[in-house]
Amino acid sequence: MYKTVLITGGSGFVGSNLAIYFKRDNPSCRVIALDNLKRRGSELNLPRLSAAGAEFIHGDIRNKEDIEAVGRFDLMIECSAEPSVLAGYNDSPEYLINTNLVGTVNCFEAARKCRADVIFLSSSRVYPIKEINAINFIDLETRFDLDSVQDIKGVSSEGISEGFPMGSVRSLYGATKLASELLLNEYIQMYGIRGVINRCGVLTGPWQMGKVDQGFVVLWIARHIYKGKLSYFGFGGNGKQVRDILHVSDLYDLLVRQIKDMNIHNGQTYNVGGARENSISLCELTEYCEKLTGNKIGIESVIEDRIADIPYYISDCSKVREATGWKPRISTSEIIREIADWINKNKEILRPILL
Numbered sequence: 001m002y003k004t005v006l007i008t009g010g011s012g013f014v015g016s017n018l019a020i021y022f023k024r025d026n027p028s029c030r031v032i033a034l035d036n037l038k039r040r041g042s043e044l045n046l047p048r049l050s051a052a053g054a055e056f057i058h059g060d061i062r063n064k065e066d067i068e069a070v071g072r073f074d075l076m077i078e079c080s081a082e083p084s085v086l087a088g089y090n091d092s093p094e095y096l097i098n099t100n101l102v103g104t105v106n107c108f109e110a111a112r113k114c115r116a117d118v119i120f121l122s123s124s125r126v127y128p129i130k131e132i133n134a135i136n137f138i139d140l141e142t143r144f145d146l147d148s149v150q151d152i153k154g155v156s157s158e159g160i161s162e163g164f165p166m167g168s169v170r171s172l173y174g175a176t177k178l179a180s181e182l183l184l185n186e187y188i189q190m191y192g193i194r195g196v197i198n199r200c201g202v203l204t205g206p207w208q209m210g211k212v213d214q215g216f217v218v219l220w221i222a223r224h225i226y227k228g229k230l231s232y233f234g235f236g237g238n239g240k241q242v243r244d245i246l247h248v249s250d251l252y253d254l255l256v257r258q259i260k261d262m263n264i265h266n267g268q269t270y271n272v273g274g275a276r277e278n279s280i281s282l283c284e285l286t287e288y289c290e291k292l293t294g295n296k297i298g299i300e301s302v303i304e305d306r307i308a309d310i311p312y313y314i315s316d317c318s319k320v321r322e323a324t325g326w327k328p329r330i331s332t333s334e335i336i337r338e339i340a341d342w343i344n345k346n347k348e349i350l351r352p353i354l355l
């Protein structure tokens with residue numbers, strides 16, 4: 001059993017929830033959440049971490065001294081990132097690269113020195129945009145779906161698997177994630193540390209500080225609750241783009257399985273998501289939100305495609321399912337209801353962040 005767990009990005013959405021679950025299930029374990037509080041709203045997670053008995057350290061993974069100051073740890077869950085696929089498009093990519101790549105290497109270095117295990121949260125955005133756009137889709141009433149005929153390797157009725165071609169470009173965000181994956185695999189091979197890579201689809205749940213470029217499920221529900229503004233961007237402008245969504249506690253359940261059998265999962269890369277059963281299009285999400293809140297906000301339609309956007313992504317989780325027996329337990333409708341309850345209970349403190 002681990003004595004000290006370091007969760008980088010530990011006051012972010014994923015990091016704070018994992019820290020709290022981990023401490024709940026392992027009270028004698030020291031759980032440290034390191035974060036530079038760059039993400040607006042991450043500070044709201046500090047009282048939650050403290051109430052759960054997790055320690056917070058204000059630190060920046062771009063400075064290796066900040067990670068070294070933590071001292072020894074035996075498991076690192078690397079959740080710190082600039083998580084937006086749009087990062088770097090209209091301005092400098094420096095913060096993105098220095099955090100998601102250079103900072104991540106600083107994290108791997110610290111893990112090497114402590115001989116700690118590493119769980120790395122990668123992203124489905126490692127798969128290239130042109131190839132995803134070349135998938136054969138059919139246009140249904142409320143969503144795009146996969147055609148039964150596909151010419152691209154790694155696409156099936158289950159979604160996109162780890163065998164998908166990696167050929168062309170994928171956004172700077174996706175590239176920093178893929179480069180970090182490659183480096184972690186080298187660290188595993190060269191230095192004998194143990195590590196697992198999880199390429200996550202959309203993760204969501206309470207305490208996600210949803211914004212236009214990241215965290216769309218929370219953003220959508222919040223804007224319905226507060227009667228704010230929303231737009232359907234691109235792909236015809238009617239909200240048919242589809243993603244699979246996974247509750248962060250289901251992600252935690254998977255990590256528990258991976259940690260328990262680290263020798264089996266060491267060096268593996270898994271696609272992790274809600275899968276086909278838990279997929280939703282934007283206009284289907286609108287319908288849920290309208291029913292739940294009683295509010296119709298009138299969503300603007302923007303015909304032009306947004307940069308780096310894709311019409312469809314569903315994780316084919318067959319590999320991780322076979323390796324661990326894991327599958328998500330929380331359905332799309334339960335996730336949406338839980339998020340709405342959380343926003344309604346914390347309406348005033350969340351308003352400036354989510355509206």
Ligand SMILES: NC(=O)c1ccc[n+]([C@@H]2O[C@H](COP(=O)([O-])OP(=O)(O)OC[C@H]3O[C@@H](n4cnc5c(N)ncnc54)[C@H](O)[C@@H]3O)[C@@H](O)[C@H]2O)c1
Nearest residue numbers: 009012013014036037038039042060061080081200202203
């Ligand atoms: N949420 C998703 O849908 C999703 C999907 C796929 C992958 N991921 C990955 O999961 C991880 C967690 O994402 P999240 O949704 O919790 O995002 P988040 O923005 O809520 O959390 C990331 C945290 O990292 C912190 N951070 C940013 N730069 C830092 C730095 N230089 N040093 C220290 N801390 C820094 C932020 O303040 C924030 O609290 C990220 O690696 C992200 O790329 C998330």
